[in-house]
């Protein structure tokens with residue numbers, strides 16, 4: 001184990017009841033602790049470090065941009081890296097989006113998408129659309145709007161009085177958990193969509209601004225991909241009622257499932273707005289974004305009740321962060337890393353399926369979760385994650401709604417590193 005940060009640390013950590021090993025470096029898929037020991041990053045922190053921890057191309061791009069022009073404020077100037085990044089992402093979307101805005105965190109991206117949806121309706125003379133439909137077991141961020149959309153009980157409870165009443169939560173799409181006995185996936189999706197229609201009617205569809213969904217549910221439920229027919233059903237439901245569809249791809253997007261956008265692996269159903277984050281600059285800089293569909297741009301530009309978008313942040317379109325993101329996305333393309341995501345995803349999934357005490361391995365690409373079948377009835381995931389870290393690999397502990405850990409290693413992971421990760425996980429399961 002690496003030496004821990006001192007208990008007297010002035011830094012407020014995520015919990016005051018634990019000491020954290022200090023990370024001092026990175027080498028490919030490994031994080032190096034202060035005592036020189038290495039931890040195989042099996043989850044990229046939280047699906048962030050998709051190029052691993054020592055990518056020279058991205059580091060050089062950051063240094064170059066910092067030397068050239070570190071910052072300009074968006075109310076005075078645009079900048080090259082932000083313009084190029086927006087174009088690259090718009091061009092990657094098969095016409096789904098015509099503009100992009102860049103923020104610093106996934107939560108800010110979600111807040112911005114929610115506001116853009118409201119703004120779209122205001123511009124179209126529909127101020128009565130202020131409600132949002134989100135899903136149970138979702139996570140969209142920690143700021144008050146994003147947390148209102150989220151449905152992670154642990155994170156919501158302390159702040160319940162602050163959360164917005166504009167959000168109504170419906171069941172997520174989770175066939176392996178929620179499908180009824182004798183019901184096939186198609187019938188399950190049909191039943192779920194009929195329930196959503198009922199909720200829309202109860203709320204008054206003309207009062208709903210948008211529905212927000214993670215196409216592959218991430219941190220809370222553990223890599224649950226939308227079932228076949230679900231996203232197209234959602235698209236039809238929203239279109240029927242003039243409701244915008246927001247995909248939150250902060251965790252599952254930008255190559256994590258083997259295609260640039262997760263929806264490209266899930267029936268090619270396009271949203272009106274999409275949030276991105278985490279893998280955008282692979283963690284080399286903090287950056288997130290919202291990709292914006294043409295109908296929203298059109299209504300803001302030409303809507304009868306058009307007005308400027310009243311939501312700006314100081315670090316919006318930050319040149320160094322955008323340069324890092326641009327270099328990350330170019331590297332993913334030039335090294336054909338999405339092929340590796342697909343290939344290593346299959347290998348990892350097969351290897352995980354052979355582990356003991358596993359109820360289900362689920363997910364897509366390099367966005368996988370292992371849900372445990374505890375023999376004692378006591379949840380295992382937390383102890384397994386801890387034993388893994390002690391054994392030299394980091395895996396992501398899902399929220400307490402499921403007894404599961406998530407695996408989301410860097411896109412550059414090689415065969416032998418997959419084997420090492422699974423071996424460490426197996427030893428941890430057996431030890432627990």
Ligand code: PLP
Pocket residue numbers: 046105106107108110139140141142214218219248249250251252277278
């Ligand atoms: N949306 C999703 C799907 C996420 O998984 C997260 C973070 O885990 C967020 C939004 C919030 O991102 P951030 O932690 O960067 O604010």
